[in-house]
Amino acid sequence: xxxxxxxxxxxxxxxxxxxxxxxxxxxxxxxxxxxxxxxxxxxxxxxxxxxxxxxxxxxxxxxxxxxxxxxxxxxxxxxxxxxxxxxxxxxxxxxxxxxxxxxxxxxxxxxxxxxxxxxxxxxxxxxxxxxxxxxxxxxxxxxxxxxxxxxxxxxxxxxxxxxxxxxxxxxxxxxxxxxxxxxxxxxxxxxxxxxxxxxxxxxxxxxxxxxxxxxxxxxxxxxxxxxx
Amino acid sequence: xxxxxxxxxxxxxxxxxxxxxxxxxxxxxxxxxxxxxxxxxxxxxxxxxxxxxxxxxxxxxxxxxxxxxxxxxxxxxxxxxxxxxxxxxxxxxxxxxxxxxxxxxxxxxxxxxxxxxxxxxxxxxxxxxxxxxxxxxxxxxxxxxxxxxxxxxxxxxxxxxxxxxxxxxxxxxxxxxxxxxxxxxxxxxxxxxxxxxxxxxxxxxxxxxxxxxxxx
Amino acid sequence: xxxxxxxxxxxxxxxxxxxxxxxxxxxxxxxxxxxxxxxxxxxxxxxxxxxxxxxxxxxxxxxxxxxxxxxxxxxxxxxxxxx
Numbered sequence: 001x002x003x004x005x006x007x008x009x010x011x012x013x014x015x016x017x018x019x020x021x022x023x024x025x026x027x028x029x030x031x032x033x034x035x036x037x038x039x040x041x042x043x044x045x046x047x048x049x050x051x052x053x054x055x056x057x058x059x060x061x062x063x064x065x066x067x068x069x070x071x072x073x074x075x076x077x078x079x080x081x082x083x084x085x086x087x088x089x090x091x092x093x094x095x096x097x098x099x100x101x102x103x104x105x106x107x108x109x110x111x112x113x114x115x116x117x118x119x120x121x122x123x124x125x126x127x128x129x130x131x132x133x134x135x136x137x138x139x140x141x142x143x144x145x146x147x148x149x150x151x152x153x154x155x156x157x158x159x160x161x162x163x164x165x166x167x168x169x170x171x172x173x174x175x176x177x178x179x180x181x182x183x184x185x186x187x188x189x190x191x192x193x194x195x196x197x198x199x200x201x202x203x204x205x206x207x208x209x210x211x212x213x214x215x216x217x218x219x220x221x222x223x224x225x226x227x228x
Numbered sequence: 229x230x231x232x233x234x235x236x237x238x239x240x241x242x243x244x245x246x247x248x249x250x251x252x253x254x255x256x257x258x259x260x261x262x263x264x265x266x267x268x269x270x271x272x273x274x275x276x277x278x279x280x281x282x283x284x285x286x287x288x289x290x291x292x293x294x295x296x297x298x299x300x301x302x303x304x305x306x307x308x309x310x311x312x313x314x315x316x317x318x319x320x321x322x323x324x325x326x327x328x329x330x331x332x333x334x335x336x337x338x339x340x341x342x343x344x345x346x347x348x349x350x351x352x353x354x355x356x357x358x359x360x361x362x363x364x365x366x367x368x369x370x371x372x373x374x375x376x377x378x379x380x381x382x383x384x385x386x387x388x389x390x391x392x393x394x395x396x397x398x399x400x401x402x403x404x405x406x407x408x409x410x411x412x413x414x415x416x417x418x419x420x421x422x423x424x425x426x427x428x429x430x431x432x433x434x435x436x437x438x439x440x441x442x443x444x
Numbered sequence: 445x446x447x448x449x450x451x452x453x454x455x456x457x458x459x460x461x462x463x464x465x466x467x468x469x470x471x472x473x474x475x476x477x478x479x480x481x482x483x484x485x486x487x488x489x490x491x492x493x494x495x496x497x498x499x500x501x502x503x504x505x506x507x508x509x510x511x512x513x514x515x516x517x518x519x520x521x522x523x524x525x526x527x
Contacts, residue, residue: 025454031249031253063256071252079247084454085454086467222482280502281495424490
């Protein structure tokens with residue numbers, strides 16, 4: 001399923017899939033006919049209630065992502081290790097503290113799993129997603145996010161576009177900075193659980209910004225992606 | 229947890245090296261007829277940045293290069309180092325992570341020129357660097373026009389992410405021996421494996437004999 | 445190059461140790477800081493190098509060949525794993 005010109009979601013059929021938690025990832029391994037192997041990690045995009053799915057962004061100089069985005073067709077096979085990760089996970093039946101999600105680019109993928117899980121579980125935990133993308137066309141899951149935002153179940157989604165904004169854009173423009181975080185986040189006194197995912201520089205700037213706004217470092221969980 | 233049941237791969241299965249073949253996956257192009265690619269390598273036009281740690285940023289007025297283990301230590305400041313005769317060389321480089329890059333242009337001071345100032349009869353060297361990285365080489369592989377302390381790449385001052393202000397350049401060996409952010413050589417009678425050599429990588433590292441790991 | 449974090453090597457560590465280590469806490473031999481493995485800085489080049497975010501001390505190294513792996517975990521003075 002194509003999400004954006006560079007991003008595709010693959011729904012996987014895995015024998016004996018043990019189930020996963022929202023936020024976990026898998027390690028994918030590809031083997032070429034001559035035995036050459038390459039391995040990469042991808043976050044699960046699907047809710048635990050659904051079959052495993054990966055959302056992959058094609059990196060220009062990538063070795064695995066171009067294959068997964070452009071080449072793979074249903075019926076093709078590759079190896080998986082996982083699901084992995086008990087740190088960067090959110091369960092809907094956890095304590096009802098507010099949930100703050102901050103995504104940079106393809107860092108939205110594990111956070112989307114969390115939002116899909118939240119919806120599937122019928123959770124009304126107050127939640128906010130602050131999602132930074134380069135352009136409108138590159139916003140992954142754009143329509144589904146609109147639907148989730150419109151459900152009125154306590155979720156609010158805020159977009160910022162860093163490189164170009166379409167005519168009539170009423171959302172934010174520019175990078176996520178302390179001012180935007182202050183405006184959009186739950187205040188620290190509400191003690192939200194925070195998950196930040198995206199490129200390393202994005203994650204570290206956001207985490208620092210949140211700490212400067214009073215959020216305790218122990219309440220902020222981060223996952224750094226490679227790529228841009 | 230081992231790789232998924234449906235297509236099982238388990239690292240404990242020590243000799244099992246072939247996984248499920250993924251139709252149409254080629255990875256990067258490998259092999260070429262020119263004879264310039266060592267076994268198992270692919271040619272790239274990029275210059276990947278790979279590091280074992282954060283990029284150091286030593287100011288030039290604090291930078292020194294030291295050769296120790298001779299009759300007495302010899303040290304150059306950056307200004308002194310830059311008065312030494314330099315060479316411009318064009319070399320193919322080969323990284324153990326399988327990329328090779330042809331015709332890379334460097335400017336640097338040959339290690340032969342540096343060792344002219346040092347009175348020694350040692351057989352081995354350890355290159356030591358900002359950030360703590362080390363790599364070991366026989367002195368013979370640093371001399372005879374085989375190695376430089378390079379401060380410029382492609383006509384420009386060497387960027388920090390590629391090892392600037394200066395890195396070791398030893399193109400006939402895998403590029404982990406071309407230590408970034410080099411600050412000196414420690415000459416000794418006994419070989420002392422360095423950062424990667426103590427944890428699986430081959431002690432010598434000849435790409436043409438594909439000496440990547442211990443025992444290769 | 446920029447670093448990743450311990451989440452990026454969760455699979456390798458679980459394969460080696462048979463359990464998820466991202467929530468385990470390590471004590472750095474360099475500065476004594478206790479950090480969850482998910483939070484430590486991971487550099488991947490010729491191998492995996494995990495460093496303390498506070499002092500950059502190498503906590504552990506992993507090199508993977510086709511059929512072998514080499515581990516050096518001397519940078520921890522202690523690893524706290526929840527049972």
